[in-house]
Amino acid sequence: MLKQYFDRFSWVDFFLRVFQLAAVVVIIVGIFNSIGAAKYTSGQWVTLVFAGLAQGSIYALIALGYTLVYGILLMINFAHGDVYMAGAFTAVFLANSMAASGFLATHPVWAVLLLILLAASVSMVLNVVVERVAYRPLRGAPRLVPLITAIGASFTIEYTFRGLYGAEFQSYPIIPALDGQYWNVAGFAIPYTQIVVLVAAILLMAALFFFIERTKIGKAMRAVSEDKEVARLMGIDVDKTIMITFAIGGALAGAAGVFNGIFRPQGVFFFMGFIPGIKAFTAAVLGGIGNIPGAMVGGLFLGVFEAIGPNLILEGLGIPAVNQLRDAFAFTILVLILIFRPQGIFGERLSETKA
Amino acid sequence: MAMLEINDIHTYYGNIHALKGISLTVEEGEIVTLIGANGAGKTTTLRTISGLLTPREGSISYLGNDITGVPAHDLVYQRMAMVPEGRGVFAKLTVQENLEMGAYSRNDKEGIARDFERVFELFPRLKERRKQVAGTLSGGEQQMLATGRAMMTSPRLLMLDEPSMGLAPVLVDAVFDAIVEINKEGTTILLVEQNALMALSIANRGYVLQTGQIVLHDDAAALKQNEMVQKAYLGMD
Numbered sequence: 001m002l003k004q005y006f007d008r009f010s011w012v013d014f015f016l017r018v019f020q021l022a023a024v025v026v027i028i029v030g031i032f033n034s035i036g037a038a039k040y041t042s043g044q045w046v047t048l049v050f051a052g053l054a055q056g057s058i059y060a061l062i063a064l065g066y067t068l069v070y071g072i073l074l075m076i077n078f079a080h081g082d083v084y085m086a087g088a089f090t091a092v093f094l095a096n097s098m099a100a101s102g103f104l105a106t107h108p109v110w111a112v113l114l115l116i117l118l119a120a121s122v123s124m125v126l127n128v129v130v131e132r133v134a135y136r137p138l139r140g141a142p143r144l145v146p147l148i149t150a151i152g153a154s155f156t157i158e159y160t161f162r163g164l165y166g167a168e169f170q171s172y173p174i175i176p177a178l179d180g181q182y183w184n185v186a187g188f189a190i191p192y193t194q195i196v197v198l199v200a201a202i203l204l205m206a207a208l209f210f211f212i213e214r215t216k217i218g219k220a221m222r223a224v225s226e227d228k229e230v231a232r233l234m235g236i237d238v239d240k241t242i243m244i245t246f247a248i249g250g251a252l253a254g255a256a257g258v259f260n261g262i263f264r265p266q267g268v269f270f271f272m273g274f275i276p277g278i279k280a281f282t283a284a285v286l287g288g289i290g291n292i293p294g295a296m297v298g299g300l301f302l303g304v305f306e307a308i309g310p311n312l313i314l315e316g317l318g319i320p321a322v323n324q325l326r327d328a329f330a331f332t333i334l335v336l337i338l339i340f341r342p343q344g345i346f347g348e349r350l351s352e353t354k355a
Numbered sequence: 356m357a358m359l360e361i362n363d364i365h366t367y368y369g370n371i372h373a374l375k376g377i378s379l380t381v382e383e384g385e386i387v388t389l390i391g392a393n394g395a396g397k398t399t400t401l402r403t404i405s406g407l408l409t410p411r412e413g414s415i416s417y418l419g420n421d422i423t424g425v426p427a428h429d430l431v432y433q434r435m436a437m438v439p440e441g442r443g444v445f446a447k448l449t450v451q452e453n454l455e456m457g458a459y460s461r462n463d464k465e466g467i468a469r470d471f472e473r474v475f476e477l478f479p480r481l482k483e484r485r486k487q488v489a490g491t492l493s494g495g496e497q498q499m500l501a502t503g504r505a506m507m508t509s510p511r512l513l514m515l516d517e518p519s520m521g522l523a524p525v526l527v528d529a530v531f532d533a534i535v536e537i538n539k540e541g542t543t544i545l546l547v548e549q550n551a552l553m554a555l556s557i558a559n560r561g562y563v564l565q566t567g568q569i570v571l572h573d574d575a576a577a578l579k580q581n582e583m584v585q586k587a588y589l590g591m592d
Binding site: 216219220222223226227229230231232233234235236237238 | 405406407426427428429431432436437439443445446447448452455456457459460504505508
């Protein structure tokens with residue numbers, strides 16, 4: 001048996017094993033040195049973890065849009081990051097006018113709910129339009145084709161916003177009720193903004209989970225993702241179900257846009273969807289693309305990982321200015337997953353035959 | 356007037372001329388079977404009737420309406436159901452959820468509850484396995500589930516594509532008994548089968564397909580005695 005194993009063992013496997021081992025050694029040495037150096041207090045670590053969770057919940061909401069669409073159409077909607085941008089960008093104007101009129105200060109809860117409603121509606125409609133215009137006519141075409149129109153849709157959305165509002169950065173107003181407020185627990189101070197974002201995102205995800213598992217439309221979505229033809233024989237209108245899937249994914253992305261504005265007010269501009277879009281895609285792959293709980297866990301995991309990772313691993317290796325390496329760190333994770341566990345944390349082997 | 360009337364349909368897969376002018380009728384309350392070799396066009400005929408394929412020529416009328424080109428998901432609302440070849444159960448959904456999907460087109464809660472009972476009466480195994488994910492069922496159980504799921508649409512016409520495929524003989528008997536039972540309760544059946552002997556023994560009438568055309572049509576009993584059928588499909592010399 002051992003001989004058989006060695007017969008099949010190729011140089012590629014050997015290289016991958018060495019690579020895997022090296023990655024593990026780098027991580028262990030980095031963590032060991034960082035902790036040994038004791039540069040950060042436990043309070044600072046907890047702060048980083050919470051910031052990561054809040055950021056990760058935003059990734060998770062966007063990742064759900066990728067994963068829902070992949071589950072049903074086996075395609076990556078690369079315009080999804082821009083759908084997120086469209087919601088965030090539209091709501092920034094309402095947010096600023098509400099801040100100017102004082103409504104944001106007097107009725108913060110209503111104001112935020114209105115912002116979420118607006119952003120979610122805009123992103124929802126946009127995502128449905130993208131599906132109708134760029135993907136539906138190509139159903140049945142080779143899978144590379146809708147991928148290209150997705151990239152086209154992505155540029156169209158970006159440059160429409162650039163044309164309409166210019167390339168300047170906009171920013172969300174600070175919400176007075178949350179500004180400078182900390183939740184003090186067990187000696188740690190966690191900003192209210194992060195808690196609000198995390199809790200709201202988790203509520204949305206719970207609602208989605210309930211919707212998919214329990215409602216008639218949710219079950220129909222699962223049926224369509226398994227077998228479109230048989231779903232039609234049940235009387236399910238497949239095109240309509242796909243439309244609903246895009247609508248839900250869009251709405252979640254729009255809401256994520258507002259959460260991002262609460263958590264990190266600056267940096268609203270036409271290209272803001274690109275990096276979060278790709279990171280959310282990473283999160284979806286990390287959890288196992290097509291898998292709904294996978295996208296949720298993958299998003300939170302990626303957020304925390306990129307928040308503490310640079311300080312925890314890279315700093316111990318003597319790399320300077322680690323916080324600027326956050327994006328490189330996140331995408332290294334994507335590469336490592338694609339090499340060592342392409343099906344993701346929750347992905348099944350089965351999905352490989354599907355893909 | 357016949358419940359289902361198909362008039363000279365031609366169906367293509369791309370450039371392949373799969374059905375070359377099929378005409379057949381099914382009367383309310385009957386069991387009609389289509390028999391023929393692999394590739395004769397039996398499955399294509401069912402897929403064309405159920406709206407999954409659109410014929411390039413010819414017309415189909417069902418319950419007095421022209422349904423040529425009506426999409427499959429709309430025909431379910433006109434109470435036409437099909438159990439596809441290879442069963443097509445939703446493997447990741449539970450037995451219960453699969454049956455619920457069968458009732459997707461309906462809103463009558465009491466009727467749905469009654470049909471659930473009826474399906475569980477017909478296939479007690481499904482009741483035991485309600486909470487189980489359908490992918491874990493055996494082939495026979497999956498066929499029961501697919502048939503039960505089609506019953507949940509409350510069809511007036513039920514089409515079955517190769518229900519005996521891959522099943523042990525005992526299970527084939529069980530499935531055919533269920534088909535007869537469903538027919539007795541008032542559902543019209545159009546059955547496609549490779550197992551011609553089984554099919555002819557429960558059917559009223561039969562059509563024999565060969566390379567996309569109907570070559571023979573008669574009462575089931577007469578077809579059983581037909582020399583050509585005996586030779587080609589019943590394995591007798």
